[in-house]
Amino acid sequence: MNSVLNGVTTNERGPQPRPLDASEQAVWQALATVTDPEIPVLNIVEMGLVREVSFRTAATSATGAETGPRASTATVHVVITPTFSGCPALHVIEENVASAVRDAGFPQVEVTSRLSPPWSTDEMTDVARRKLEEFGIAPPQPHGGLLQIALDAPVRCPRCGHPDTRLRNPFGSALCREIRTCQGCHETFERFKPL
Amino acid sequence: MTAADLKPEVRAALVERLTALADDELVLGHRDAEWTGHAPILEEDIAIANVAQDEIGHAVLWYGLVQELTGADPDHLAFFRDAREFRSAALVEQPRGDWAFTMLRQYLFDTYEAELLPRLMRSTYTPISEVAAKVNREELFHLRHSALWVERLAFGTDESRRRLQAAVNDLWPLMPQLLAALPGDALLAAEGIYPDTAELAGAVMPRLEGELARLELSLPATDAQGGADAAVAAGTRSERGDGLLAALLADMQSVARADPTAESW
Numbered sequence: 001m002n003s004v005l006n007g008v009t010t011n012e013r014g015p016q017p018r019p020l021d022a023s024e025q026a027v028w029q030a031l032a033t034v035t036d037p038e039i040p041v042l043n044i045v046e047m048g049l050v051r052e053v054s055f056r057t058a059a060t061s062a063t064g065a066e067t068g069p070r071a072s073t074a075t076v077h078v079v080i081t082p083t084f085s086g087c088p089a090l091h092v093i094e095e096n097v098a099s100a101v102r103d104a105g106f107p108q109v110e111v112t113s114r115l116s117p118p119w120s121t122d123e124m125t126d127v128a129r130r131k132l133e134e135f136g137i138a139p140p141q142p143h144g145g146l147l148q149i150a151l152d153a154p155v156r157c158p159r160c161g162h163p164d165t166r167l168r169n170p171f172g173s174a175l176c177r178e179i180r181t182c183q184g185c186h187e188t189f190e191r192f193k194p195l
Numbered sequence: 196m197t198a199a200d201l202k203p204e205v206r207a208a209l210v211e212r213l214t215a216l217a218d219d220e221l222v223l224g225h226r227d228a229e230w231t232g233h234a235p236i237l238e239e240d241i242a243i244a245n246v247a248q249d250e251i252g253h254a255v256l257w258y259g260l261v262q263e264l265t266g267a268d269p270d271h272l273a274f275f276r277d278a279r280e281f282r283s284a285a286l287v288e289q290p291r292g293d294w295a296f297t298m299l300r301q302y303l304f305d306t307y308e309a310e311l312l313p314r315l316m317r318s319t320y321t322p323i324s325e326v327a328a329k330v331n332r333e334e335l336f337h338l339r340h341s342a343l344w345v346e347r348l349a350f351g352t353d354e355s356r357r358r359l360q361a362a363v364n365d366l367w368p369l370m371p372q373l374l375a376a377l378p379g380d381a382l383l384a385a386e387g388i389y390p391d392t393a394e395l396a397g398a399v400m401p402r403l404e405g406e407l408a409r410l411e412l413s414l415p416a417t418d419a420q421g422g423a424d425a426a427v428a429a430g431t432r433s434e435r436g437d438g439l440l441a442a443l444l445a446d447m448q449s450v451a452r453a454d455p456t457a458e459s460w
Contacts, residue, residue, distance in 0.1 A: 085253060116325035168238065172245075
């Protein structure tokens with residue numbers, strides 16, 4: 001669930017949730033059409049990459065309060081966070097966010113990236129984990145910050161479901177993935193690394 | 196603490212230290228990237244390319260903090276400075292050598308970062324603590340990879356062991372220079388911005404000595420112990436006599452300098 005505080009929409013961070021208004025819903029819906037170019041089945045909202053959505057209008061800055069739907073003259077400010085800091089997809093995502101929000105009827109968009117707090121795979125939704133597994137990539141287990149333990153925990157094969165799989169290489173086809181082999185079906189697959 | 200809170204002399208010292216952090220990552224990332232298409236097996240080709248991409252990504256983050264203080268563009272810092280303006284350590288500047296050399300170098304650097312980054316996460320300078328928190332998580336994967344390779348080479352065949360010991364002989368003498376204080380570091384330590392370099396070295400060196408002893412490798416004397424010629428030749432991060440970095444930059448910077456007005460992708 002997304003929540004809103006003082007006109008700032010945050011992802012599960014607002015202490016006093018109120019329902020999204022029409023403009024906010026439109027922006028979040030637009031963001032949910034932006035996928036990670038290296039994992040086309042996941043959108044950036046379910047990956048937990050959107051940190052903040054806010055609107056700036058002349059009226060907002062004058063009164064400090066936010067009421068009613070925003071005019072298309074408002075500037076939409078979207079803050080996203082990188083998965084891995086060297087990931088080249090970040091620039092593509094920034095551009096795609098801007099065009100998706102523009103297409104939703106907000107011509108003025110500002111996209112920035114924020115490093116802190118660092119993104120964790122714990123911010124992925126359960127739906128995202130399920131989609132990853134169906135796509136053939138083993139999802140990262142939730143770790144609650146105990147990364148070392150998550151890295152050594154058993155990983156289920158996304159193809160046959162066999163619980164015994166072995167790490168082949170801690171690095172894969174993208175920064176976020178490692179390569180494993182299944183002891184059941186003997187297929188090689190990738191896992192999204194817990195981060 | 197943020198950029199606005201820094202006294203001028205502290206700010207200058209911080210720019211030097213951040214530049215050293217960024218240059219180490221960039222130069223190491225470039226040396227690792229030289230393996231792309233040449234690694235011993237395909238999977239390791241992928242792995243070393245990933246590591247290179249991470250290190251260069253980390254360099255961008257540290258250059259970004261330099262930019263907050265000086266306004267310098269990170270691309271300019273990477274591609275339009277000359278060797279004398281770099282503050283990278285001799286350890287990361289060495290040509291890639293064989294696979295044992297590259298894996299040992301990576302292992303030494305990863306272990307150094309495993310001690311450095313948790314300390315930087317406690318920096319009183321907020322931008323450093325934030326970048327360190329991000330980088331630290333990613334570095335975990337590097338150390339797991341390089342440590343496994345060093346162990347595999349140490350207890351593999353006579354040939355792998357011979358090559359690994361040769362790499363130790365070449366690289367170990369360069370560790371003190373990697374860990375040495377820059378002239379402004381004392382100011383930074385007094386403000387809690389950067390750890391005390393003697394304390395850091397006191398954590399890194401015994402940890403490595405213990406690990407390399409467990410692998411039954413013998414350690415040559417370091418510069419600090421009045422030893423090896425290599426460390427003497429390495430000098431400090433700002434004095435360089437070996438020409439290794441200049442040669443690396445001539446290669447790395449050639450595309451950007453061929454057309455300085457070209458736009459990145």
